[in-house]
Amino acid sequence: MEAPKQPIVETEIMRIARESRPWRLLVLRGVARFLDxxxxxxxxxxxxxxxxxxxxxxxxxxxxxxxxxxxxxxxxLYHPVCEVRFGGSLAKQLLGLQVLTAEGEYISSMQAAKRWLTTLFGSLGQVGDIVAAVAIITNEYHQRVGDYWANTYVIEKSAREKLHEGALHL
Incomplete structure (x- = not known):
């Protein structure tokens, strides 16, 4: 299987993801999963x-x-449709999270399908949850396996808004 194509140059979204606090992101994603x-x-x-x-x-x-x-x-269909149409599930939106491409766009149907497939296999037991948690904490961009495969990033909207506010004041 071919490795996912990661952008060569770090984008704004990738930088926001990299600078995110991994434990906070892990907790927010876990709460979003529970609420969903x-x-x-x-x-x-x-x-x-x-x-x-x-x-x-x-x-x-x-x-x-x-x-x-x-x-x-x-x-x-709930998660893939919400991620493609709105940038995240209802709970992710309520908690201020977005699922985006490296370019800051909503993800494609293919990317959503990749994320969903890894979630499906990961939810077959506690091992999948542990692998996801370890990946989020240790990966440079705090991505689950599905995020890495689909080349997607889960970020906090507030981090992106702060970045844009700072750019406007320069």
Missing amino acids: GIFLMVPMGLFVSGVLSMAPQGKQSSFTLWLGLACMLVIM
């Missing part, structure tokens, strides 16, 4: 239980199957 789980599961659970209660007797098993598949689809 709540944002997804609570409404989905209420929806599913409401729909199942309205299902005709004897038809609940087929309803359950289709609802389960629909819920899986929503869960699978």
Whole structure:
């Protein structure tokens, strides 16, 4: 497998990522993951239980199957769609985080798919979480394996805004 193409010259986004405090970023990303789980599961659970209660007797098993598949689809698409369209999930946005390219743009669908695939494999057990945490703390740009593979960076919006404010006052 070919190594990801990393930019030769460090960009503004890369510098912001490099200068981020790794433990703070790790905690913010962990809290975002937890909150996104709540944002997804609570409404989905209420929806599913409401729909199942309205299902005709004897038809609940087929309803359950289709609802389960629909819920899986929503869960699978939530992060990639949010990252491509808005620069991060709802929780990341609430916590002031952005997922960007080295050039400061929202990520592409392919980059989102790469991030999602590594998240999927990483969430199969605690080992994946440990690998992600170690990568964020030790990587120069505080990237998970998926960020590195997709050439994406998770930064705090406030760091980027401070940089732009400083540039305006020069």
